[in-house]
Amino acid sequence: MVRTNRENLLEVALKGEITHSAVAPSYTTGWDERPRLGLGRGGIVYNVKVGDPCFGWAMGEKVEPGASADGVGEAREKGAFRNLSCVGNRVRVVDGEAKGEWGTVVGKVGYIPGGGHHVVIDFGEETLEKLTIGDKVQVRAVGVGLKLVDYPGVRVISCSPALLEAMGLGERGGRLVVPVAKVVPAEYVGQGHGGSPPEASNWDIQTQSPDAVAHVEDLRFGDVVLLEDTLSAWGRGYYEGAVTVGVVSCGPSEALGQGIGVTTLLTCKEGEIEARVDLNANLKKQLGIGGGQG
Amino acid sequence: MIETNRDRLLVIAVQGEIVSPASTGYRAQWDGQPKLALGMGGIKYNLRVGDPCFGWASGDHVEPGVTIRGKEDPVPSRCALALLACIGNEAVVVSGEAKGEKGVFTGRHAGSDDLVWFPPETIEKLAIGDKVQIRAVGVGLRIKGFEDIRVNKCSPGLLKSLGIEVEDGKLVVPVVKEIPGYLMGSGIGAGTVLESVDYDIQTTDPKAVEKHGLETLRLGDVVCLRDQLCTSGRGYYKGAITIGVVVHGASDYSGHGPGVNPILSTKEGRIETRIDPDANIALYLGLRDKL
Numbered sequence: 001m002v003r004t005n006r007e008n009l010l011e012v013a014l015k016g017e018i019t020h021s022a023v024a025p026s027y028t029t030g031w032d033e034r035p036r037l038g039l040g041r042g043g044i045v046y047n048v049k050v051g052d053p054c055f056g057w058a059m060g061e062k063v064e065p066g067a068s069a070d071g072v073g074e075a076r077e078k079g080a081f082r083n084l085s086c087v088g089n090r091v092r093v094v095d096g097e098a099k100g101e102w103g104t105v106v107g108k109v110g111y112i113p114g115g116g117h118h119v120v121i122d123f124g125e126e127t128l129e130k131l132t133i134g135d136k137v138q139v140r141a142v143g144v145g146l147k148l149v150d151y152p153g154v155r156v157i158s159c160s161p162a163l164l165e166a167m168g169l170g171e172r173g174g175r176l177v178v179p180v181a182k183v184v185p186a187e188y189v190g191q192g193h194g195g196s197p198p199e200a201s202n203w204d205i206q207t208q209s210p211d212a213v214a215h216v217e218d219l220r221f222g223d224v225v226l227l228e229d230t231l232s233a234w235g236r237g238y239y240e241g242a243v244t245v246g247v248v249s250c251g252p253s254e255a256l257g258q259g260i261g262v263t264t265l266l267t268c269k270e271g272e273i274e275a276r277v278d279l280n281a282n283l284k285k286q287l288g289i290g291g292g293q294g
Numbered sequence: 295m296i297e298t299n300r301d302r303l304l305v306i307a308v309q310g311e312i313v314s315p316a317s318t319g320y321r322a323q324w325d326g327q328p329k330l331a332l333g334m335g336g337i338k339y340n341l342r343v344g345d346p347c348f349g350w351a352s353g354d355h356v357e358p359g360v361t362i363r364g365k366e367d368p369v370p371s372r373c374a375l376a377l378l379a380c381i382g383n384e385a386v387v388v389s390g391e392a393k394g395e396k397g398v399f400t401g402r403h404a405g406s407d408d409l410v411w412f413p414p415e416t417i418e419k420l421a422i423g424d425k426v427q428i429r430a431v432g433v434g435l436r437i438k439g440f441e442d443i444r445v446n447k448c449s450p451g452l453l454k455s456l457g458i459e460v461e462d463g464k465l466v467v468p469v470v471k472e473i474p475g476y477l478m479g480s481g482i483g484a485g486t487v488l489e490s491v492d493y494d495i496q497t498t499d500p501k502a503v504e505k506h507g508l509e510t511l512r513l514g515d516v517v518c519l520r521d522q523l524c525t526s527g528r529g530y531y532k533g534a535i536t537i538g539v540v541v542h543g544a545s546d547y548s549g550h551g552p553g554v555n556p557i558l559s560t561k562e563g564r565i566e567t568r569i570d571p572d573a574n575i576a577l578y579l580g581l582r583d584k585l
Contacts, residue, residue, distance in 0.1 A: 029486045029526035111483075187476040187521065190529055194480020194494060194549030196322065204483055208523075209531040229476070231499075234322040235548025237479055239499040257483025257529030 002169045002176070003149040006161040014081045014139040015094075016069035016119060018131060019043055022112050028061075030254035031208040036061070040251065042068040042109075042118045044131055050106050050122050050222035050283050050290030054251040054260055062261065063251035064109060065221040065290075067128060068118035069137050082108065082117045083199040086143030087247055087263060088163030088287060091121050094138050098123075098130035104289050105139060106222060107249020107263040108158060110201020111191055117201055120249050122289045144199070151176050153272045155233050157198050159265040166286040167224065167265075172274065178226065178245050178266065179278035182219060186229035186238055188212045190257040196235035198264045203227060203236060203244065207252035207259035216252075219260055222283035222290060223248045226275045232267035242269045247283060296458055296465070297438040300450035305431040308374040309388070310362035310408055312337065312424045324498035324548040329354065333543065334406040335361045337420055343400050343411055343514040344576030344585050347543040347552045348497075355405060355550065356543035358513045360397070360417065362426045363407040370407050371490040378489075380432030381539055381555065382449030382579055385410045390424035392416050398579055399428050400514065401541030401555045402447065404481065404491040409541060411581050433489070440465060443564055444525050446488050448557040455578040456516065461566065467518070467537050467558065468570035471511065475521035475530055477502060479549040486527040488556065493528050497544040497551035508544075511552055512585060515540040516573040518565075524556035535565045539575055 021043030027035035038061020040048065048057065048065045057063050069091075071081025089105040103123035110117045119139070123131065143160040154176060156164065170177035184205055192203030205219075205227075206212050219225070224247050231239035232246075250261035266273060284290035315335035320328035333341070333356030341350070343358045350356050364373020371377075385397040397412035410426055432449045443465065445453065459466045473495050481493025495511070497503050511517075517538055523531035524538075538554035545551050558565060576582045 031523065031526065031529065031531070033526050113485075185476075187474075187530060189476075191483025192549075193478070193482055193496065194547065196548065206483070206530045208529055209521075211532045212530060231324070231548065233324075233548070234326045235324055235498075237324055237498045237547075237549030238477055238496045238502065239324075240501050253483075255483065255486050255529075256523060256525065256527035256531075258527075259483075 002171065004161060004164065005147045005149060009142050009145055009161065011140060011142040012084065014085055014141050015072060016081045016137050016139065017072045018133050018135045018137065019068050019070050019116065019118060020133050022116065024113060028255065031256040036254055040064065042112065043133060044128065046128060052221055054219045054221060054248060055217050057251065060251055062253050064118055064120045066120060066122045067131055068120050070116050070118060081119065083197060084141045084144050085119050085139045086141060086158050086160040087265060088160030089142060090140050092138050094136045096132055096135040098127050098135065101127040103127065104287055106283055107247055108201060109250045109261045151272055153270055154266055154268045156266055157232060157264045163287065175274045176272055177274050177276050179224065179281040180226040180245065180275045181223035181279055181281045182216065182225045183275050183277065184216065184225055184227050186227065188215065189227050189230055190259060192236050194237065198232040198236050202249060202261040202263050203246065204258045205260040205262060206257055208256055216260060219248055220282060221248055224281040225262060227262065231269055232264045233269065239269060241271055243267065243273050245273060296460060298450060298453065299436050303431050303434055303450065305429055306378065307427050308378050308430045309425060309427045310364045310375045312420060312422050312426065313361055313363045313407065314422050321547065323546040329546055333357060336422055337417060339417060344574055344582050345513050347511040347513060347540060348509050350543065353543060354545050354547065355403065357403055357406060357409050359400065359409055359411045360420060361406055361409055371404060375408050375428065376402060376490040378430040378433050379408060379428045380430060380447050380449040381575060382452035383431060384429045385426050388425045388427045390421050392419035392424065398581060400575065401539055402490065402492060403542045403553050440564060442560065442562060444559045446524065446557055447555045452575065452578060464564050464566050466566045466568055468516065468573040469518045469537065469567045470515040470571055470573045472518045472520060472567065473506065475519060478519060478522055479551060482528050488524055488526060492541055492553035492555050494551045494553050496549055498546065498548050511540055512574055513540055513543060514575040517554065518567045519554065523561055524559040528556065531561060533563050534559065534561045535563060537565060
């Protein structure tokens with residue numbers, strides 16, 4: 001078992017609200033210079049869950065599975081919601097018809113036009129039916145400060161202890177072995193470069209060039225992936241030999257430089273992490289959530 | 295010699311004001327160290343187009359000359375200045391002590407804004423808040439026989455001075471350096487408008503900086519970005535080629551570095567390059583005699 005400092009982590013409450021669906025006020029222009037009206041970004045998406053395919057949704061643009069929430073109040077309060085919530089954290093609905101029911105953070109997505117961010121939340125089918133846009137949610141946030149005691153070169157970002165323990169991490173020859181559904185080369189990694197802090201928002205795997213699409217067309221929401229030659233320690237950028245491990249939290253895009261959103265979970269600079277490809281490396285299995293499991 | 299539709303381009307006035315530098319204290323560098331940066335915004339007395347991108351003490355994203363910003367919309371990138379001004383356009387000071395004196399538009403840095411070269415004697419007279427007007431011409435510019443090549447933020451004067459030749463149905467463009475697409479960072483995927491946003495050649499991996507000789511880059515250099523398509527937005531596309539102008543300096547923030555305004559882009563490989571260490575807009579536009 002990989003040792004952590006879990007017992008030293010603070011657990012705090014964060015307040016958020018289920019967002020509206022983020023739709024551009026006019027057609028946006030895709031990479032092929034054709035106009036589009038994309039949908040599925042944030043709000044409540046009833047029929048896409050963790051475990052479902054990323055591609056194939058009609059006019060879908062950066063589709064987020066389940067429900068999405070953002071922080072409320074001043075910028076610093078929104079900052080707390082965005083930066084401190086971690087994938088795998090439990091979320092309680094605190095008003096409305098679904099009051100008292102629980103969900104799970106499955107990703108964080110930034111770069112929403114207008115400056116919004118979305119914490120993507122998986123709820124069971126029955127809860128999703130009761131939710132309304134504007135309902136308040138409270139995240140029981142734990143994970144910021146999480147460390148792998150024996151791997152000081154690995155930075156843990158936006159990853160709850162519950163998820164870290166469920167990821168099936170192994171050890172071999174002094175390196176951390178992480179099961180991932182796919183390894184993605186740096187040339188396909190797009191928006192997210194230069195973003196800081198890495199705790200807020202995401203990287204994108206670009207989905208316009210045919211070779212890039214062919215490489216990732218079987219990805220599913222909730223897949224754990226490894227991005228080669230990317231460092232996400234104190235900001236996101238290219239760094240030869242570094243790796244970022246993250247979770248797929250939104251779907252592909254027709255906009256140049258954008259695509260499948262990946263929320264950072266682990267990063268290292270000097271090769272401390274090694275990938276083991278495992279098609280079951282998905283939050284649906286790891287956290288027992290998503291499509292068909294309520 | 296290339297032919298264009300320059301006689302059909304509208305020439306219009308757009309305006310901005312010289313903005314103050316901004317600072318919010320320390321920011322984390324790529325390696326976790328804090329940095330109090332300068333060089334963005336306002337008036338830079340000793341930094342001009344043609345100077346090195348690297349090496350300025352505490353400098354980050356350094357912008358040559360004078361930085362102005364459109365004011366008719368609260369979001370600078372939605373102002374006419376951001377969208378319509380093209381590199382090589384004529385600028386004129388329209389208020390303050392330097393009123394009537396002329397300069398040249400040299401690019402747009404989305405992080406701080408629109409950059410103008412003025413002669414040293416004019417810069418001494420300028421004050422933060424002075425208004426600068428640009429004779430904007432270049433939007434809609436097309437090269438005859440190469441209408442599939444996207445021309446962006448490039449005045450007819452700059453296009454003519456680039457030394458472009460036509461060989462075997464392709465444009466041959468002199469560039470200082472070839473940059474692999476995977477080094478393109480901040481700004482990639484940032485919206486679907488090309489004109490108002492630059493994007494960065496990442497300089498926060500010391501190994502990559504050395505491997506690709508990035509430390510010799512200069513402000514105003516014309517560079518080639520491999521596998522990068524810049525039509526509506528900016529991003530990776532296998533085989534695409536983009537030619538751009540370096541508008542601001544290097545950075546220590548993860549994913550950042552010298553910013554590039556794309557000026558020519560093709561999906562179909564209709565551009566070839568020829569390496570020329572003097573491919574810099576300071577020489578092309580007559581802003582200095584040598585680098």
